[in-house]
Amino acid sequence: MVIQTDLTERELEILRHLATGASNKQIAQTLKISPNTVKVHLRNIFEKIGVLSRTEAVMVALRTGLIPAEGAGNEESVATISDAPAEDNKQPMAKKWPHLAGNKRWLLAGASVLLVLAVVLAWQLSGRAARDNTAPADLPARWQAEPRLPAPRAAMAAAVYEGQLYLFGGLVAPPEGVTASVLSLASQGAGAAATWQARAPMPAPLGYIQAALIGEKFYVPGGCAASGTPTGQLEIYDPRLDSWAAGPPMPQAECGYAMAVLEGHIYLFGGWDGKAALAGTWIYDPLSKSWSKGSPMAAPASYASAQAVEGQIFIMGGYDGKQALSANRVYYPSRDQAGEAAWEEKSPLPAGQYGMGSASLAGAIYLAGGVAGNGRPAAALEYLPRSDQWVTFEAPPESAGAFPALLALDTRLHLLGGKASASHQSYQAIYTILFPVVH
Secondary structure, X not given: OOOOOOOOHHHHHHHHHHHOOOOHHHHHHHHOOXXXXXXXXXXXXXXXXXXXXXXXXXXXXXXXXXXXXXXXXXXEEEEEEEOOOHHHOOOOOOOOOOOOOOHHHHHHHHHHHHHXXXXXXXXXXXXXXXXXXXXXXXXXOOEEEOOOOOXXXXXXXXXXXXXXXXXXXXXXXXXXXXXXXXXXXXXXXXXXXXXXXXXXXXXXXXXXXXXXXXXXXXXXXXXXXXXXXXXXXXXXXXXXXXXXXXXXXXXXXXXXXXXXXXOOEEEEEEEEOOOOEEEEEEEEEOOOOEEEEXXXXXOOOEOOXXXXXXXXEEEEXXXXXXXXXXXXXXXXXXXXXXXXXXXXXXXXXXXXXXXXXXXXXXXEEEEEOOEEOOOOEOOOXXXXXXXXXXXXXXXXXXXXXXXXXXXXXXXXXXXEOOOXXXXXXXXXXXXXXXXXXXX
8 A cells, every 4th residue: 555645756766775775875876966965865754754764664665655566675585574463564575676587587586475475474373473472493582682871871861863872861870860961872893892972961961851853953852850840941962063052942841741753843742840740732843943732632641652653643651640541642743733633542551651661663662661550660562553452572681660761773672771770672673584586
């Protein structure tokens, strides 16, 4: 099924080249534009179709018909297996056959496709359908240890830029309580271990914050100081210049909100104003540098999680000041703009929880860490918007506790920090198996 998007012809052209496995430099040479222009187009594409990586962009484009299957792949057939039930796992298989002469090559190519399909079907009908939370015998363990944080940190903002993980502020051990430090995880070169690097600190120490990447800048609104006092300041970080600038203040001071980015706009839901949980919706437009008000949620919620998937924003869980929430609400910005009812209720979480990390990958939403209604660590959950279904996935070896960060990068989820934790673990959410095509 082909979906309608606002991708330009140039963006669609770049997406087609991306599906062939071409690098930014190769795309730039083919289209006679600069590599930096390719990067800008890719970021715009990612924002418009709601993805975080090149791999996910190709998967979504193939699945939704934005690019034809014949236009993908180069020397291999690719079967991508994500952690989702069989009925919601119509995985894309990128393939492109060279011009073939003779029926023999067509038969060999067809046999390769059938082999890929057989592997995907076998995987769907085996352990995945049973949800036994184990990887196939011939695949590595899903969780693995990554470079730990320099010190325990929680309730920080986190985002990905140019394949690097960024952490902003957050709660740390006394006497500071809250930090202004900024960290990024970057490789030191081929064969070298990845290390955390200090970046320019935030203008002030803040916790219970979120970060949104639009274009080549991070936007960090609101937050709470060590005293618990919320702020309405909008801080903007440029990773290329490693510098901070102030943006237009928020209409009200708050922290502990849920935040998502969709079509170049930042959406904030709920939060805490220093006295009570909130139900409001705020929208920030970086182009006009202005804030506007959206339709509020049906009930207050602080410390919830928000993720944008296919033109919708899901707001999950939260805390209303008395109890952990299991609500799963979806907000439709396009309906709100048209003056229509903007909110719908979806299948609730298995139990109330808040303070969890969340990330979306290949059309699924993942939750990890956080606090359940009984005060115990929350379960690791996966939500499938298309089937409106919740399932559990393998818990991390090291418990993250409350207020960790969860980031999607390529085919993995990175779980970082949490209350009194300096852990960094990654989870293989998608497997990609390569089969050579016989020429």
